[in-house]
Each structure stands twice: as structure tokens, then as C-alpha cells.
Ligand SMILES: Nc1ncnc2c1ncn2[C@@H]1O[C@H](COP(=O)(O)OP(=O)(O)O)[C@@H](O)[C@H]1O
């Protein structure tokens with residue numbers, strides 16, 4: 001089988017062929033194998049390879065391209081998958097004075113980005129994603145485009161920057177003049193007015209927190225949304241939001257494709273919790289971590305200024321403790337970081353109370369950071385919320401910070417008869433309601449421009465995201481299949497433990513089980529299943545399993 005990198009491969013040539021109504025697939029097939037088939041849970045294993053010339057339904061399956069040495073491209077859908085005779089046009093960027101001087105400005109059609117960059121000499125090349133960027137041919141004429149932008153879910157620093165750069169990118173790079181803002185999230189498609197967006201309207205918005213379009217949870221009605229897209233004549237939909245939003249975008253895309261509309265549906269990942277898989281991190285995450293540190297600094301100042309001072313800071317993180325972990329690592333003033341992925345307990349040997357007592361005896365003060373989703377299982381039934389979910393179906397959490405403050409106070413004053421001074425700081429919304437910092441602003445720009453290039457090039461059903469530092473197009477199903485969480489058997493969590501000196505709250509057996517789980521997950525994803533030992537040798541997950549079962 002030839003690799004996708006074979007010089008024979010030129011989808012643009014193939015697509016030109018398709019215009020002249022002859023089948024492009026035979027040329028395509030010469031170079032590599034395309035599968036519109038089922039994926040394993042991990043999305044790695046190509047199980048079936050159906051004929052591309054088959055029925056329309058085939059196009060709704062993942063688009064997998066395989067090549068030499070275990071190369072796999074998890075490609076994104078293209079409008080021509082279901083509208084094969086679309087005309088193409090030269091990319092207007094070729095005449096743009098800002099860009100035409102750039103050598104090799106257009107992305108090579110064969111460029112892809114590996115999901116895993118650490119490989120062994122004999123490991124397969126693994127999963128790749130299509131590299132983002134401008135293509136030589138586009139599938140929309142400038143005055144034909146009618147784009148819309150919507151923001152959904154919770155706030156995140158940088159939302160306004162992404163909106164600004166989508167509008168400016170469409171205007172300045174592609175001469176697109178019609179861009180609509182959808183007011184107030186998904187429900188705004190069918191319940192509210194729209195906001196016309198021009199470079200003038202969005203000029204200063206990156207300096208403000210929040211989203212000028214407004215946002216909401218719940219209210220996703222696929223049929224009504226696609227009706228609205230169709231009725232308004234919208235043909236590029238840019239959807240900015242988190243894991244819930246991307247699920248919504250995916251079903252909008254499916255409905256658009258089912259109706260056979262020439263509409264590109266593009267997701268831009270937004271997640272302050274950093275809980276979206278595949279991508280390196282979300283825009284706004286660095287800004288949020290920076291702001292979280294200000295709260296930690298305050299907690300530290302308060303704690304060290306008073307006898308047996310304890311500063312407790314609660315940070316966002318419903319299921320994923322990335323903000324807490326990164327803010328702790330960055331701050332170095334934190335003595336204990338508690339996240340949803342690492343269960344903890346209060347009483348007894350190795351518990352939190354024992355550690356607090358020890359720390360206070362040694363240092364006279366301490367700082368604890370807790371992610372909002374940590375320790376939820378410890379909160380008693382009575383204080384668990386009556387309403388279990390928000391409008392989007394996300395679990396509603398109790399204030400673990402308040403509960404922990406009270407538990408620590410009760411333990412030391414009532415049971416240990418020891419005076420402690422606990423200050424609880426809850427900067428929850430402060431870390432996400434601010435404008436993005438400089439590096440997030442640049443990140444937002446690249447993300448938005450990549451999203452625009454992809455839609456203009458006819459790609460659809462994808463999330464624009466950073467993978468290993470490169471902009472890529474990721475099919476929706478990879479973005480929504482699972483949640484990204486801190487792996488407590490990874491080096492990053494080990495670094496944190498060694499920086500805070502906190503107990504791991506895990507038994508040796510727990511650790512081994514976690515390692516096996518992670519190792520098996522990696523195996524499913526086609527990665528290496530070997531763990532590097534101190535002596536440089538490797539051991540497989542089979543050996544790990546044996547070790548656990550024998551304990
Ligand atoms: N499984 C789903 N299918 C369709 N729409 C969804 C789904 N989950 C969430 N949504 C919609 O996505 C929007 C944002 O979701 P939410 O979970 O609140 O925030 P986020 O996108 O930031 O995770 C809401 O309007 C919600 O109705």
C-alpha cells in the first residue's frame with residue numbers, strides 16, 4: 001500500500017476530476033486506502049473498509065486513511081463527500097499583499113500532524129490529523145459566504161478574541177462581508193435576534209472578558225437550529241464552546257449533511273477546565289491559571305501572617321483538575337492540591353487531617369487548593385443539591401470548599417482542641433470572566449484563522465485545535481468521545497506531589513490498578529503499552545497486571 005505521502009496523492013486533482021463528473025476514487029485509491037468504516041472505541045483501529053463509491057450513508061462514518069508503517073489519518077469530512085460536483089475557486093489569499101509574499105503560504109495537501117510525538121523506533125506511525133491552514137483552492141466565493149458565529153456554555157477568557165479574529169479573518173483574508181452573531185448560545189438560533197458583525201464592531205472586543213454575543217446552557221434543538229441556518233441562508237457556522245457545545249455541533253453537522261446542504265460546520269474548542277481531549281490545551285486556560293495564582297498568593301499571605309493559618313482556595317474544575325494542578329505547580333506556595341481525579345480522605349493514617357497537623361507543626365501555616373469537583377463523594381447526602389443537573393445536563397456540584405473549611409475547623413477546634421485560622425477564598429468566576437492574556441490572544445488568532453481556512457477549503461464537521469503545537473482539523477467524534485482528565489500516574493501529577501509533599505491518598509494497589517488502566521487505554525489508542533523502568537528496561541502491562549493480582 002502506498003503512503004498518503006505518495007506523490008500520486010492530490011485530492012485537489014481528484015476533486016477537479018469529480019467536477020467533470022468522472023469518478024475520482026480510482027485515482028485516489030491508487031495512492032492509499034480510504035476507509036469510511038467503524039472505529040474502535042479509541043478511534044484507532046480501522047475495522048472495516050467499505051467502498052467509497054457506496055451509498056451516501058457511507059459518508060457518515062469516520063473517514064480513515066491508512067498508509068505505510070501503521071500510518072493512520074483520521075480525516076475530517078469535506079462538503080464534496082456528499083456534494084461531489086461543487087466548483088472550486090482560486091484562494092483569494094494568493095493576491096493578498098500581506099500573505100502572497102510568504103513562501104509556501106498554502107498548506108501542502110498531504111500535510112498531517114501526528115497525535116503522538118514520542119515514538120519508539122519500531123512503533124507504528126500512529127494516528128494523524130489533517131494540518132490546518134489555507135488551501136490553494138476554495139469552495140466558496142467571497143460574496144457567496146454568509147457566516148454565523150455562536151458562543152455556548154460557560155465563559156472562558158479569549159471568547160471575544162476568537163469572535164474578533166473570525167470576523168477579521170473572514171473579512172480581510174477572504175473578502176467575506178456577511179457575518180452574523182447569534183445572540184445567547186444555541187437557543188439564539190431560533191429564539192433571538194442576530195447581531196451583524198464587522199471588523200469595526202469587533203475592533204476592541206478582545207480587551208473585554210466574556211462574550212459580546214452572550215451565551216447559555218441548554219436549549220439545543222437540532223431541527224430548529226438547522227431550519228434557522230437554512231432559512232437565513234447561512235453557509236458557514238462557527239460554533240465556539242466546550243465539550244457539550246461540540247456534541248451539539250456534531251449533531252448539527254449530521255443534520256446539515258442529512259439535508260445535503262452546502263454548509264460548513266466548524267467547532268472551536270473552549271474549555272476553562274481543559275477537559276476536551278486530543279487538543280494540547282484550550283485558549284484561556286493559561287489566563288485562568290495566572291488569575292488563579294493571584295488567589296493562591298492572597299491565601300498564602302493570609303496564612304503565613306497568623307498562627308496556624310490555613311489558606312484554602314477553591315478553583316474551577318468540574319471533572320478535571322487541570323486548573324488546580326497547573327496553578328499549584330506554578331505557585332509553589334501550595335502544600336496540598338485536591339482534584340476530582342485523585343480521591344482523598346480526611347481521617348486516619350495518610351488522611352488530610354493528619355497531613356494538615358504535620359504541616360502546621362512544621363511550618364506554622366499551609367495553603368490548600370481544591371478543585372470544585374474534588375471530594376464530592378465525601379459530602380454527605382444531606383448537603384448534596386436537590387437539583388442534580390444544569391440546563392445542559394452537567395452535574396451540579398455542592399460547594400466542596402465550604403464543606404472542607406467547616407470540616408477542618410470542626411476537627412481541629414472540637415476534636416484536637418487546637419486553634420487554627422482558616423481563610424477560605426473562592427475566586428471561581430474571577431478566573432474566567434477576564435480578558436485573555438497576550439499568549440492566549442495569539443493562540444485565539446491562530447485558532448480562529450485556522451477555522452476560517454478550513455471552512456473556505458470545504459472542510460466541515462471538524463474542530464479546529466492545537467495538537468503538539470500545530471493547528472489541525474479534528475473530526476468531531478474524536479473531540480466528543482471522552483473527557484480529558486489529569487492522569488494521576490503521569491509525571492505531571494508526580495511533579496505536583498513532589499512539590500507539595502502531600503500524601504497521594506492512594507494505596508500501592510490503587511496506584512498499580514491506575515497504571516494498568518492507563519496502559520490498557522494507551523494500548524487501545526495504538527500507543528506503547530510498555531512502561532520504562534528505572535533501569536531503562538521496559539515491562540508490559542501483562543507484567544503489571546500479574547504484579548497487581550499477586551498482591
Ligand atoms: N449531548 C448534547 N447534544 C446536543 N447538544 C448538547 C449536548 N450537550 C450539551 N449540548 C448543548 O451545548 C451547549 C453548551 O453545553 P454546556 O455543557 O453547557 O457547556 P460546554 O459546551 O462549555 O461544555 C448547551 O446549549 C447544550 O444544550
Ligand SMILES: O=P(O)(O)OC[C@H]1O[C@](O)(COP(=O)(O)O)[C@@H](O)[C@@H]1O
Pocket residue numbers: 153154155242243244270271272273316317318372390394432
Ligand atoms: O455557573 P456556571 O455558568 O454553570 O459555570 C460553572 C461551570 O463552568 C465551568 O467553568 C466550565 O464548564 P463548561 O466548560 O461546561 O462551560 C465549570 O468548571 C463550572 O462547574
Ligand SMILES: [Mg+2]
Pocket residue numbers: 153242243244
Ligand atoms: Mg463542559
